[in-house]
Amino acid sequence: MTSILIVDDDVNILNLVEVHLQDAGYHVYKANDGVEALRILKGILCDLAIIDVMMPYMDGYSLTKEIRKQYDIPVILLTAKNQITDKERGYDSGTDDYLVKPFEPQELLFRIKALLRRYDKHVENSVVRLGDISINKSNYEVQIGNRTIFLPLKEFELMYFLMSHPKQVFSREHLIEQVWGLDFAGDDRTVDVHIKRLRERFSDLTDTIQIKTVRGIGYLLEDKSI
Structure with missing residues (x-):
């Protein structure tokens, strides 16, 4: 939205x-x-x-x-x-x-x-880069080194948002609002599930980023390439 x-x-x-x-x-x-x-x-x-x-x-x-x-x-x-x-x-x-x-x-x-x-x-042609990862909003490609992967739409949008704001803490409610929109009928667990999938996908591919849980608040993406 x-x-x-x-x-x-x-x-x-x-x-x-x-x-x-x-x-x-x-x-x-x-x-x-x-x-x-x-x-x-x-x-x-x-x-x-x-x-x-x-x-x-x-x-x-x-x-x-x-x-x-x-x-x-x-x-x-x-x-x-x-x-x-x-x-x-x-x-x-x-x-x-x-x-x-x-x-x-x-x-x-x-x-x-x-x-x-x-x-x-x-x-739409903007590309966000952190270390060896680049995420391209024009073609929904995620490139890690020489490897190109494609994510499900909501996983892509969530990853793009987090990579656009490294080291910033976001509540689950805020992430739902940004990625799924105010009319979303699900609950906070949707964010947890998508974060879990992103962690699983990227853990074996790069150590440039890490999605951390901030207890009692939500999540942040840490850029380890700096």
């Missing part, structure tokens, strides 16, 4: 955008300021960010610059200003699109879809 981060200190805007995005099938994370937004991004792989310009602690321009330094996701800036200088500042900060308030929710959805299509060509 595509995840979108909304950042705005106006609760009404947050809730309005959330309703329309959820109705369109997106999963939504909300933050009231830039500091909270960066904290969310550290633990959650979002596909796009919608950011208000005027916020306390860190304005939208500064937040966009920080996102550009660390993440490769599209950004839409929301602003009440329609001056060319404000738009120039927004694009200079690294935003992909710019929407002036008040706006039609349908127009926001059009722009989101366009940006996701544009970024999809890049994201």
Whole structure:
């Protein structure tokens, strides 16, 4: 499920955008300021960010610059200003699109879809590498040294997520949300079963990574190639 981060200190805007995005099938994370937004991004792989310009602690321009330094996701800036200088500042900060308030929710959805299509060509070709392991999201191949293997879809998505966030601890609930989606009707044991299978598959093939159990919390992937 595509995840979108909304950042705005106006609760009404947050809730309005959330309703329309959820109705369109997106999963939504909300933050009231830039500091909270960066904290969310550290633990959650979002596909796009919608950011208000005027916020306390860190304005939208500064937040966009920080996102550009660390993440490769599209950004839409929301602003009440329609001056060319404000738009120039927004694009200079690294935003992909710019929407002036008040706006039609349908127009926001059009722009989101366009940006996701544009970024999809890049994201789907991304390859995550740790030591002698590379995992390619464009063709769902996992290469270990000179050997290529193919994993069942959910095992692949779980491994891709963990390898994209080495040394970060994730709860079972969070992994279900990221890999299976909020509508998943199973339980936490699903994660345990898939982790067990991944451990069994990789234990005889490489010692570059290890999926560790963090008691009382969940799992983390340790990169031993460093």
